[in-house]
Amino acid sequence: MAPVKKTRAVKNVTGAVAEKAWNKLASERYVETSLLRQEIALSWKRCLQSNVDPVMSKISLVTPDLKVLAEQQRDFLRAARPHMKKLYESVKGMGFIVLLADAEGIILDLFGDRKMFNLAESLSLVPGASCSEKVIGTTSPGVCLVGRTPIQIFSREHYCQLYHDWCCSAAPVFDRQGNLLGTLDLSNNNEKLHHPLILGLVETTARAIEMELDFRRVHADFNKSFHYFKAIVDSVPEALLFFDSQGTITHINNTASKILGVSSQGYVGRQIEAVVSNYESVKQRLKNKCCWTELQFDTPKGPVYVNAHFKPIKNENSEDVGVVGTLKEVKEATGGGSIAASYTFDDLIYCSREMEELVRNAKNISFKDTTTLIQGESGTGKEIIAQAIHNYSPRLKRPFIAVNCAALPKDLIQSELFGYEEGTFTGAKKGGKAGKFELANGGTIFLDEIGDMPLTVQTNLLRVLQEKYIVRVGGSRIIPLDVRIIAATNKNLLKEVENGSFRNDLYYRLSVFVLNIPPLRERKEDLEVLLQYFIRKHASAQSIAESIIVSPQVRRIISAFDWPGNVRELENTVIYFLNSMKGSTVTVNDLPPGLKAGADVAVNLKTLEELEKQNIIETLKQCNKNITLAAGSLGITRATLYRKIKKYNIV
Template identity: 40%
Template structure:
């Protein structure tokens, strides 16, 4: 690497000439590598030469960082190793270090070749020594400024290289708001030519913000842009690098934001596990209504998979490439739900984000919004939601500006909304607006023939998740009996949790027996059986129920019916007759 003094050699030569003229002596200045950077008189023609073989006094100054005076050159002890000590023509030599941040970066040598020069120098020795120190400091400062300039230039080149790799648009502006540098993405989007240095930029904050990014109105050559981004001071060189503006196109960023903040995983009807008649009917309904724009009200008990059905509707629709945004109305406090749904502007309320916030309806524009647990929405918000559904516009909290939206609305609840209407807890007009297409998800106990499919799926899932491997997994008959006869009040969610527990508890033999079943299910099953034992059932209904249970348990194939007949203790012909009588053929 080039030494500090070599980087400013022209300036060092000028300083050497000044010293020589003022003090009437010969001057040579060397760097830390003992290369002569500047010289006057006899030293003028040997600049850039290395003097390591003869510069013993300078070596001492570089090592000690202290000034050095040789009153009798050639005879001083420092001169003993010098090969020119016997032919030295110098009469006097004084050396002063050049120090930068505690490091000696060079030496100024004053050399008297005559007695007159020596006498002139010694007459005002202290003043001359102070002058020499001042010159040394000037050289040190010049070296520092040059190195800083090189460092800043290198930093700016590195800075520009990094900026060019950023996937956002980037503008670097000087203190007068002219462009100093622009990366490729910004140049492409703003359509600026290579002669961008003559381009002035006007950037004005619009007052709106989205997820910590301000919205700016940017004017360049009489063209206006709406950009989302951030401005930062640079602190490098305000004449060229005063501030930096990272930005996205407002519309493109909102589109990308919805992709990030919403699920892009497609869940279609094939992902809804089960092959029961009721589930197949549900899947058929999903496909029929998916491409409609009408609102759908999904009802069903907790844990039946209402959000999965909503996602399937979205994935089967023409909007599947657009965002799907889900919000649980019961999980968000009433005071925050309105701002979550509709967004707010800056200063809308105490504690609000000073940059404002975009709402879920805007995020789901062109796509689908899923309002889960709609029955928990407070009445005052139901009124606002009704207006949004009717007018297809939203107004952010604290604003009076309506924003057009195109959103498919799906709602879900496990509550009886009709009863809530009678209790004045839910608006009747909103209910009818939501319930354009009603869709009810059957509870697990009404499609027990799907239990085996679900169990197989969850076993595979949790074996992989827990990194467990078995030659085979075997479920004992009494466990299947419990699975098929249990009421599953928590539905599929409870079944999944049960299988997760079982996979944790199963032994190395891979056998799932009663010891691996959660005690809560065994206890509930026992209470359920005791309750059943105290109830009196109509014999025909009881017979129908047991035949249906056997068919669901062993299947409706010929082989399954044979097993069912044996378990029921009746002949196969009787079974077929009973199936016909009770209309259980499907």
Template identity: 40%
Template sequence: METKDYVKRSHQRSIDFGVEYNRMYSSKILKGNELQIKLEANRELLTTAKSFMEELYNFVEGSGFFAILTDQEGCILEVLGDDKVLAVSHGLEMIPGAYMDEEHIGTNAMGTALAEGIPVQISGEEHFVKAYHRWTCSAAPIRNSIGEAIGTLNLTGYSEYVHSHTLGMVAAAANAIAYMLESKEVNNKLFLAKKSIETIVDSIDAGIFTVGPKGYMKTINQVASHMLQYTNDEILGMEGIKLIEGWAGVQESVESNISYVEEEAYIKTKKGKIHCTLSAYPILDESKNLQGIVCMIREIKKMRRLVNKMIGKQALYTFDKIIGRDENFIRMVNYAKKISDSPSTVLIMGESGTGKEVFAQSIHNHSERRDEPFVAINCGALPRNLIESELFGYEDGAFTGAKRGGHPGKFELADGGTLFLDEIGEMPLDMQANLLRVLEEGKLFRVGGNKEIAVDVRIIAATNKDLRDEVERNNFRGDLYYRLNVLPLILPPLRERKSDIPLLIDYFMTIKALKLKKSMTYLPRDIMDQMINYTWRGNIRELENVIENLMNSGELNFLERVELSSTSNESSPRVYSLESEPLEDMEKRHIHQVLTKYEGNVSQAAEALGIGRNTLYRKMAKYKIDCSKMTRCSEVEHENAGGMF
């Protein structure tokens, strides 16, 4: 794509200003009294623009965007947006008082809009400084009655959500602010505000329509027309009650000045009902009389899909990313591929660190549900009293602290896709009965609700426990076990895949070298053999940690000796060079540490070290290690040691 002319000019200005490519923050940020003076000087602009910023933000709320207002020098006066994205922007000091003109932070929409005198959109690498490459920014100058720029209005979000309509929406809002500042009469202000809102409404990816005071449709935007599958001519003049189930309740709430925001509703379209969220806002005249209702609708399934993508509720792993050549492992991978499209429940069993979630995501991505949500929940990580509401959701007022309007659970969020129940063996018994009912019927009730909700969810469960043994011990319901264990998948521990260890070592070394920006490290044959024969109690997760430790350790580019401790509770080895410590000293110190850990119990220490008791006695004699001062060293062990201690 050819670089825009104004971006080229701006980059050259940034170079001339001496702006550093790796700069993180604006080189000029007002604070304290200086900031207060700046805000006071722009009080009229700030007061007038704030309502438009709020209008603008209301339309993009929850989408990861935030609005910024600057003065004519590019100094930020106000920032409004979602808490999560504001936390990121604050980390870059994009706060009131920061100068966003090109001289202090290089090419960006606000500074470049002021420099060029036109609305501009700057996305990704079009920003001069690297720290802003994650953003897409759309800004337009705000002008006074004689055409001078007195500030800018800007909308910023993550670069992957760039859209050309955003700039038009911002430009329209900026023009509305300018008109409002210029207007002297209330009627003219209302007219121009209406025009700006109409422009914004037509730019928003949500269905918006108005209903008159007598309940008839008056206006509708293109998105709503598409959702309802009616043309403008067909829908204008239609009664709202014929479109919205429970419309009388909505109207009553608005007339009673009761907030009606993001409530669930069913909308009647030409081809049936759609499940939506509905927000309704009153249109009042100067005497506070209701003159109509503005409604905003969003289809819940599309909203959840968007939210899932934004917060990472999508499967990332696929079978082609699974590394292995062990014959039994390959057969298991092929079996997992074969069952991917089945609607039946999968139960993945294996030790911690064997890759259960990797397989769950790969199965999802190999299935016909790949474009639908993949939602994971760790049944062992949630407090007991939250599991039910997390799985099944809750209604408004279901319990103290419940979110107004209720909240969907993981089953609803995964509707149409896959729900991954990790650590299923940790689920409390009383919750297992509720889960079994949903699995058998495909329907659920939210906590505190009485409305049955149908869900289409493929279940993949995982555990590192022997569920059959848990059933015999009455820790797990037998009926749920057999309901889950339709398609069992048992992942082998890494110690049973020795031929795969060199492949995994090479893979992790490659990605860690890229991540840590270090050159590749090659292990000597003897160290590779040690790693192949190591027990790897933490499996692949432990191996990955070990490799990252190796890549980070010391100043050596080539690791010459690695001592893997089979008794260490940590998932990483200690690394030494040949010159760092004699091998015998290292062995003596290690044996002493293990014996100390087990309080002189030779049997336990020998088992932990992976050697026989007699071998350990010989090494203790060789290194003159006395266990008599260790509290659990028994008389029998003294005798077995030949009285040498």
């Protein structure tokens, strides 16, 4: 990535002065440098040397094969388009177009508001056309490519008369080696809206594109190294499993694949906690330690119990970047199903009224054997609440069995939940096998992702709820049950009932008491306490945690973000910036790409809206509050103007 010159405050030459300079150019083919900014004057001279006609009425359109061009610039386009769309969304409805060109000035992509887009098209500004100085004269994209620096150009500073109504801002885009890849431009024909802030938005987006390209290149290099690594790991006789610092499984070797009965790609990309039923109960023992622990993997052939020896993987700075586990299969579950619930209500981190009410209600029902349904989006902590209820109840010393209904194979889910008798099917164990409900007898069974349970199994579950007993698959013996059932889902079960994918009678049996965990975006007051908690939890030492400072800009970004992944996503973000930061202050550059790329755009958007509001107020004043005249002057419809007046509360 090449260093980009610091953007200077744009001093716009007055329209009269620029027009005087241009008239002299048009009539005498002479550049009056004293009337122009230096970079504009130099560009005009280059255009004269290239015999560009400043009064041309039409631009000759010569376009290459667009398919060939798109293939040649595939990586650049793929990295740029998502960020171009974000940039456009921040100015949508204000009459802008967003343009991306390569290092030769060939337009790769262009889109924007319809009126401005049509105007651009009429001037031959389309994908495949050139926006270089040698073809269309002085414009921001062309000058940017020559000077390799951000620039804004206003109205009559443009060399060609065709663009005298235009205002444009462009910034260069470089690769990691400092080679110029192209330019990003934002243009409109309303000089009042073309504030220096616009150029800042364009620069921010250009930097985001560069970071996206860097990320994609690093990812490609990593994939190459990974193939070498995989060949080595697959050749050793030990069963090995790897996952990264976020808990995502990155590789299992051939020996581990045989034990688990899945292909080498069967678990890759999945969260370790999604395939290991008792992962939460052993997570704390795995952190920064080498230890043996029993894990239960949910596999296509049923649960597989292994003894696992885990060791952290550290980088050159002794920072944890992942974990490698050595697995040894255990033929029978030594825990007898008594998987401990490790979380209590004291482990919950919150200060919001919503969570206070949730915990109060959860505690109230803990002493009762009420069937409970926990509803909440992914990452809100449904299993943690279920474990806390179990540990607050009289059943706390009895088994807590967690079952992920979505992870169980459909053809095995009946036998996994209710067990089977000997000889029921090929490969069945001698003497049969107890199911999850039997293992949970006397305690609590937690049915996670209940909304993904097949209808046939829902019927059997309803019978268990009604009759308080089970019958193993292939058997007739009645086994009485004393089990508390807690179910959880991230789906709207009432809608599932309406769609016919969830039984109405089962829903009302499960929802005797419903706990709704609010998403993090609806309890923003919890962000700060959670942020500090995760910093303390994941910092390598307490002294380091106490010295970490989160910058005000990062706090604003964290507060403004919607957190679709909820608490889990916030925790992963903290883990990311703790491993990315260089000093003791968390800056925007330390945030994950998803937060970092749009950070400046998000922060500056409010200021941009204030500019739009002021422009509308001034236009209404000039038009004596005549809506029709004002809308025409602004280049928008009357309906759009009315919406913006309402939006900005303009009297």
